[in-house]
Amino acid sequence: MTKPVTPTAPAKDWKKKRRFRQAFARMLQKVGKRSARHADFDGRLESVAILAQEKLGDAILLTPLIGNLRRAFPELSIHVIVFSKAVFDFFSSDRNVTAVHNAKRATPGYIRDVLLHRFDLLYNTKDHPSTHFLIQSILIPARIKAGIANPFHEGLYDQLLDITYHTHIVTKNCALLGLLGIDAPPETCRPYIPEMRVQPELQSFADSMPDRKFIGINISAGGPLRYWTEEKWSALIDRFPDRQFIIFSAPQDRATKLRLETRTNVRPSVSTRNIYEVGLLVRKLRLLVTPDTSLIHVASCFAVPLIGLYREALQDLTRFAPYITDHTLIASPTRKVCDIYVDDVARAVEARLDVRQEI
CATH class of the missing domain: 3.40.50.2000 (Glycogen Phosphorylase B;)
Structure with a gap:
């Protein structure tokens, strides 16, 4: 006899909150x-x-x-x-x-x-x-x-x-x-990003980037289930020794960004302070590789081709997919992005590079 699976604490909490919201909505519908x-x-x-x-x-x-x-x-x-x-x-x-x-x-x-x-x-x-x-x-x-x-x-x-x-x-x-x-x-x-304050050093870095030459990699995500591992990012970069990369990260992942930037084909970049600064760099990329996070939508703002790494969650792949920009979505076989294989992402990068020829 199969033993029933006991829901985890987070799942129980989520269901409890959902029941509360629904009951509250029913009450509001009356008053x-x-x-x-x-x-x-x-x-x-x-x-x-x-x-x-x-x-x-x-x-x-x-x-x-x-x-x-x-x-x-x-x-x-x-x-x-x-x-x-x-x-x-x-x-x-x-x-x-x-x-x-x-x-x-x-x-x-x-x-x-x-x-x-x-x-x-x-x-x-x-x-x-x-x-x-x-x-x-x-x-x-x-x-x-x-x-x-x-x-x-x-x-x-x-x-x-x-x-x-x-x-x-x-x-x-x-x-x-x-x-x-x-x-x-x-x-x-098409979405847009409002103009915000820009660091002079960030603006100088963006101005120095040649158009459509760099592959951007975003190592940060909105939750632990959406992260790819540092080891896998390293392996992906090593697959393309003749390509130039820049790394995007949230402040909490800056140490990982600095370690990845020690590679010879990664150009160290100025850390961004707001989403507008991120956009100044993304708009000049040849390709962006990122987990399912806000950078997916930053790429959509500028019609930059991208590869999105998603969990096995239909609503993420449909409701929050890239909007009117060329893209490839790779869904994990599990609820964790970290279970996506390096080979699958590398093949997607190769295919995207073949589609968009060098300028």
Whole structure:
């Protein structure tokens, strides 16, 4: 007889949190009910409040919606409601955004500018029940409230956009444009990175890089299951002794970056301090190899070819895939990126180099 598998503690915690969110959403559906109309938006559009998701990659994938809104409505007041400092800093640099507000800081300014202000339109970008997002959806006054269709969103929004779960997040965010009668072909939905402060030494390094000569390697990731190992990165670099590489890393992985930069075919690079600086280097690459993290979407901003290393997780491979840029995705046979074989990545690099000939 097979012994049943006992769920791990993290899995139990995740299921417990999901049950809580669903129960909380059911309660809100009773106390904050609105009549879903499922009709086209009509009337004036002078102000919009957008609830932005918490991670930096999510912020990049939200920029196509914001850029298209600004082009369609040059005088529109666009307010982005955020739930993390990283996303606050990102949109604070975006000239397309009128104001950024941190929902987790109920300051007098937030109360005055958001909770006591009536918007023409509010948009919740999440397609699943989120406690913070649902609370803000109810608290923030708006003539029309829109969200993604989900059983736990029913009754809380005037407009529910029916989009399948595995649709790319860019397409999902930009679904609001259809509600407003805005035609947005895929190329108009390319993500962008707002201009930020640049270190002089970083700018000099970027200016010194020849276009389309370097292969970029990003060794950092958003969680332990998404990391490839230092040994495998080393082996990959050694497979291409005649190619030049540069290494990207988060601050916590700088020691690994420095060790990899001792190789003769790796050019030591200035450590970046923000995602805009990362973009200055990525845009000049011939190819980027990276785990599933925000650099996937940085490459999409500049149509840089890339190889993405993903876990065995369908939603990562669909919802958060590279957007309108040449790419190869390599999925691990397990839930860990570190189980991807060096041979598989090397073959993908060779194929990409053959496709894009030397300039």
